[in-house]
Amino acid sequence: GHLPEPDAVAGLVQAAWERYRPVTEGMVADYIPALAAASPDWFGLCVAGINGATHAAGEADRPFSIQSISKPFVFALVCQALGGGRARESIGVNATGLAFNSVMAIELNAGHTMNPMVNAGAIATTSLVPGRSHAEKWRFLLDGLSSFAGRSLAMDEEVYASEAATNQRNQGIARLLHGYGRMYCDPDEATDLYTRQCAVSVTARDLAVMGATLADGGVNPVTRERVLDADRCRRVLAVMATAGLYEQSGDWLYEIGLPGKSGVAGGIVTIAPGKGGLGIFSPPLDEAGNSVRGQLATRFLSERLGLNLFASA
Numbered sequence: 001g002h003l004p005e006p007d008a009v010a011g012l013v014q015a016a017w018e019r020y021r022p023v024t025e026g027m028v029a030d031y032i033p034a035l036a037a038a039s040p041d042w043f044g045l046c047v048a049g050i051n052g053a054t055h056a057a058g059e060a061d062r063p064f065s066i067q068s069i070s071k072p073f074v075f076a077l078v079c080q081a082l083g084g085g086r087a088r089e090s091i092g093v094n095a096t097g098l099a100f101n102s103v104m105a106i107e108l109n110a111g112h113t114m115n116p117m118v119n120a121g122a123i124a125t126t127s128l129v130p131g132r133s134h135a136e137k138w139r140f141l142l143d144g145l146s147s148f149a150g151r152s153l154a155m156d157e158e159v160y161a162s163e164a165a166t167n168q169r170n171q172g173i174a175r176l177l178h179g180y181g182r183m184y185c186d187p188d189e190a191t192d193l194y195t196r197q198c199a200v201s202v203t204a205r206d207l208a209v210m211g212a213t214l215a216d217g218g219v220n221p222v223t224r225e226r227v228l229d230a231d232r233c234r235r236v237l238a239v240m241a242t243a244g245l246y247e248q249s250g251d252w253l254y255e256i257g258l259p260g261k262s263g264v265a266g267g268i269v270t271i272a273p274g275k276g277g278l279g280i281f282s283p284p285l286d287e288a289g290n291s292v293r294g295q296l297a298t299r300f301l302s303e304r305l306g307l308n309l310f311a312s313a
């Protein structure tokens with residue numbers, strides 16, 4: 001199936017925005033100091049079909065840092081470069097059921113491998129990025145993320161500097177993984193590249209196009225570039241379903257029935273395979289670090305657009 005008719009999608013996107021705009025729950029993240037400046041009122045959403053058509057409401061073009069939503073796309077780029085089998089052995093794909101920055105997850109998981117949607121697995125993923133120098137690896141990341149968005153993305157220097165000065169916990173995670181033989185380049189280099197990828201600036205519209213690329217087996221619907229092979233694309237959606245919303249991934253799948261990924265700046269990307277992508281931006285977060293309005297609006301649109309993967313009709 002496809003998305004409903006364009007007018008119906010546009011109407012529902014607008015309805016979701018109006019319905020959840022008054023919500024006041026959630027707290028803007030402040031553990032990365034630069035994120036604390038975000039307004040709790042910012043709210044934008046966008047649906048992109050696999051034909052490239054977009055339907056937006058609210059502040060769909062306001063830039064924010066991608067944060068953890070970089071994880072599935074960087075995992076995709078590493079799978080594309082190394083193969084899905086190698087990625088699974090080196091990184092791991094099981095759910096952690098724990099917070100995004102959990103150190104216990106590293107201790108408890110067999111072989112100390114980790115799902116690429118949580119920090120430990122994501123830093124391990126970034127440590128596999130090909131390149132002979134830090135600059136080459138960063139180019140690979142920025143070019144790859146830009147291919148998913150269909151435009152040249154850039155890093156927000158202020159967010160990067162703010163997180164780099166306060167990310168001792170991620171540095172510790174990278175070194176712990178190193179101790180277990182699960183870091184594949186220098187741990188400090190991997191943490192720096194990971195911090196950079198998290199500071200890349202995107203909009204809800206970008207997230208929708210990036211999601212639609214994963215919905216169409218790896219082909220960007222706007223540029224028609226194949227960014228990822230279809231067999232690898234399926235793997236990316238699988239890890240998103242297991243841990244994309246961290247310890248709330250079960251609740252998310254139960255309510256929404258689609259692979260998704262959140263970030264602490266307030267973004268959420270959701271993929272309806274074969275149909276399209278949904279990008280939402282709203283900074284107030286719940287306890288797990290997932291956008292409150294993002295979850296509500298995604299549930300509404302999944303239901304009204306008939307996207308749940310577990311529905312038989």
Ligand code: GLN
Nearest residue numbers: 067068100198263264289
């Ligand atoms: N850069 C953030 C961190 O590593 C990303 C976390 C997130 O978005 N959940 O803490």
